Amino acid sequence: MTDEQPFFRLDWIIDNADMLALATLEHIALTLIAVVGGVLIAFPVTIVIQRRRRLIGPVLGFTGILYAIPSLALFAVLIPFTGIGLLTAEIALISYTLLILIRNGVAGLDGVEPDVVEAATGMGFSRRQRLWRVEIPLATPVMFAGLRIAVVTTIGLVAVTALIGQGGLGFVIITLGIRRAFETAILAGVGLSVLLAVLADRGLVLLERALTPWARQRAQAS
């Protein structure tokens, strides 16, 4: 590293555009696996504990502890059992999504007005129908708020998995940037990661709007 080198080297970005694109795609894939896995676990758990309320405390307590454990420590504890690689990375990433998804899921279902639930029962809905056609749709905004936080948080955490050979943009930030004291790679990796988080968040807002058309109609009517 010489002093004449500019702080930000655009030529490096251009020369490595393919690599950066690939790292971004890998980042997206790692995030998607974690969030989809998290939802697949959190959703049924939410439905169960929202009914059996004495389970709420222990479940949120346990996922809260998982959430508090630093990612590097969680990787380290998992490695002897699940090896260095995708499995370890995803177990850790998924476990970080659970607290947010479950808490918002329960809060969303709790927020459905009892009158509405009663009306559905009165109309002859079975428990299952009521859940899928009334309660879950009405809980969607709060559940989506949790999903957005989980996605944005995961995008940030994926970078750390570079330390165990995964990482997406984390590879650019840590391996190419920090380890070699190369500013351009650090800034490029962080910039792309933030961009990804912002775009994912916007995308989820649009998806939520598409899934809850009644919310918009109500907003227009009032």
Added chain:
Amino acid sequence: MEIVGEVFAWLTDPANWTGSDGIPTRMQEHVVLSAISLLIGLAIALPVGLAIGHTGRGAGAVVAIANVGRAVPSVGILGIAFTLTLPLVAALDLRNIGTPAALIALIALAIPPIVVNAYTGIRDVDADTVEAARGMGMSERQVLRRVEWPLALPVVLAGVRTASVQVIATATLGAILSTGGLGRYIVDGFARQDYPMMVGGALLVMILTLTSEGLFAVGQRRAVSPGLTSGQAHHLPEPAPGFGL
């Protein structure tokens, strides 16, 4: 399952409890770096959050800080702090190249949750209560200090708790910038494939995190103003990290 015994052996080996690479030293480095960062972050973030919460001016800035804090990966903040401190480290010819960067990154990470919670805590104080305090002739300063602050304290502490979890976690990551602290065991253990050391270090980090969580949980409970403890409705906590325990 051999690893369990090996980790236990590593943790109980007296050789690992002495010297500059010993567990007490590493633990102390970790705690001191985290505590200093948290205190500086608190000194910056608390007045800002309280002022915005009290006056209601600048609420947009709080949202912006919260979003940035969430979207920028902690490794990214470490990296950016590293690029900013590189010239300084070179100019001063510092031996420990990572510590200034880690300190800046940890302070930056501590700020958003504290600002957000201080703001929310003050803002959510019942407007009638504040009005009553003003009606009693309290000055704005007195309203903030004697009415809003005690009522907001549990929420403020929740923010400090979130910040503390983040700071301890990222102080661990600081090891990739060759700082001290417990992260050294994990990063070095990984590099040398010394799994007992790596897992032992990870367990120590977990103990530190959970101790901090536990202390804050107790503090939060004690901080609830005595007038509020009776008849409080049970409700789910806000979707902010650090509430779970």
